[in-house]
Amino acid sequence: MVIYGVKDYQEMSRKAAGIISAQVILKPNSVLGLATGSTPVGAYQLLVDAYKKGDLDFSKVTSVNLDEYKGLSGEHDQSYRYFMNANLFNHVNIRKECTFVPNGLEEDGAKECARYDQLIESLGGVDLQLLGIGGNGHIGFNEPAGIFTKGTHMVTLTQETREANARFFSSIDEVPTHAYTMGVGNIMSARKVLLLASGSNKAQAIYDTIFGPIDPKVPASILQLHGDVTIIADKAAMALVQDKL
Numbered sequence: 001m002v003i004y005g006v007k008d009y010q011e012m013s014r015k016a017a018g019i020i021s022a023q024v025i026l027k028p029n030s031v032l033g034l035a036t037g038s039t040p041v042g043a044y045q046l047l048v049d050a051y052k053k054g055d056l057d058f059s060k061v062t063s064v065n066l067d068e069y070k071g072l073s074g075e076h077d078q079s080y081r082y083f084m085n086a087n088l089f090n091h092v093n094i095r096k097e098c099t100f101v102p103n104g105l106e107e108d109g110a111k112e113c114a115r116y117d118q119l120i121e122s123l124g125g126v127d128l129q130l131l132g133i134g135g136n137g138h139i140g141f142n143e144p145a146g147i148f149t150k151g152t153h154m155v156t157l158t159q160e161t162r163e164a165n166a167r168f169f170s171s172i173d174e175v176p177t178h179a180y181t182m183g184v185g186n187i188m189s190a191r192k193v194l195l196l197a198s199g200s201n202k203a204q205a206i207y208d209t210i211f212g213p214i215d216p217k218v219p220a221s222i223l224q225l226h227g228d229v230t231i232i233a234d235k236a237a238m239a240l241v242q243d244k245l
């Protein structure tokens with residue numbers, strides 16, 4: 001693991017945008033695995049700025065997102081499809097038909113999960129997978145569990161995750177109870193992984209990810225077995241590991 005401890009959210013975002021930009025410049029037809037949440041928003045903004053300045057070209061890029069709430073359409077303003085359009089896709093020259101997010105409206109979970117796994121395979125896998133992390137160590141929507149789940153699957157969201165994400169909805173009752181997510185196997189198959197963390201509510205998860213046992217109770221801990229992981233975390237998120245590195 002390469003671990004960068006940086007000053008704050010801005011510096012985390014700058015470093016992350018630099019790594020994603022380098023990926024796209026070195027391999028213009030990259031398959032980017034993308035993430036939602038408040039953590040990557042700053043990096044996406046900087047990628048948009050770079051595109052507007054003429055420094056970045058997304059015309060050959062394909063993207064696959066980690067996850068989507070079950071039951072929300074892409075037009076719902078809290079769906080992850082909507083988030084990606086609003087924060088990145090609508091502002092750069094990526095071809096919309098080359099951007100993929102699980103279909104939250106597909107009722108048949110087995111069908112949607114098999115479709116998404118086949119899609120990732122047909123793209124030749126992910127070159128760079130961007131990740132945020134939940135306060136409980138979840139990645140994508142892989143919640144703490146008894147086993148690591150390999151492929152795309154449907155999850156029941158934990159109360160903790162629904163509460164954490166309730167800030168984006170008008171009430172917790174509106175937060176979906178289920179989601180589709182890539183599995184840890186999909187994430188581990190990416191050629192490179194870039195995990196971002198900001199804020200003191202991520203400090204324990206970052207500690208457990210780096211130093212804890214590899215345990216499905218902290219899904220991100222499996223990244224210790226990946227050969228090319230970069231973690232960029234700000235001071236608050238690094239609080240518990242700073243002295244140990």
Ligand code: GLP
Binds near residue numbers: 038040066135
């Ligand atoms: C959600 C997403 C994750 C994300 C996490 C953290 O549950 N499914 O992909 O990493 O929240 O979100 P935030 O970046 O807002 O802290």
